Amino acid sequence: MSTPPICPRCGQDRLHRYRxxxxxxxxxxxxxxxxxxxxxTTTDIAGALFLDDxxxxxxxxxxxxxTTRVWADVIEAVPDEG
Ligand SMILES: [Zn+2]
Numbered sequence: 653m654s655t656p657p658i659c660p661r662c663g664q665d666r667l668h669r670y671r672x673x674x675x676x677x678x679x680x681x682x683x684x685x686x687x688x689x690x691x692x693t694t695t696d697i698a699g700a701l702f703l704d705d706x707x708x709x710x711x712x713x714x715x716x717x718x719t720t721r722v723w724a725d726v727i728e729a730v731p732d733e734g
Contacts, residue, residue, distance in 0.1 A: 669730035
């Protein structure tokens with residue numbers, strides 16, 4: 653198993669594999685700064701999205717999506733393969 657890259661935005665954590673519970677769409681997430689990358693996106697600063705923005709957009713909301721829910725309602729960690 654390869655070691656996931658360090659977050660290019662904050663340098664504080666490695667990128668973790670998460671997915672949306674609703675449809676299983678997987679992405680890479682830094683849990684320190686909440687930066688998100690889709691699999692087809694290069695994991696650099698230019699390609700980084702914010703988890704809050706992506707979640708809000710998927711839910712058809714604006715602003716902070718975490719006033720009425722928590723991460724575990726929406727996303728979950730992808731278990732390591734093997
Ligand atoms: Zn980060």
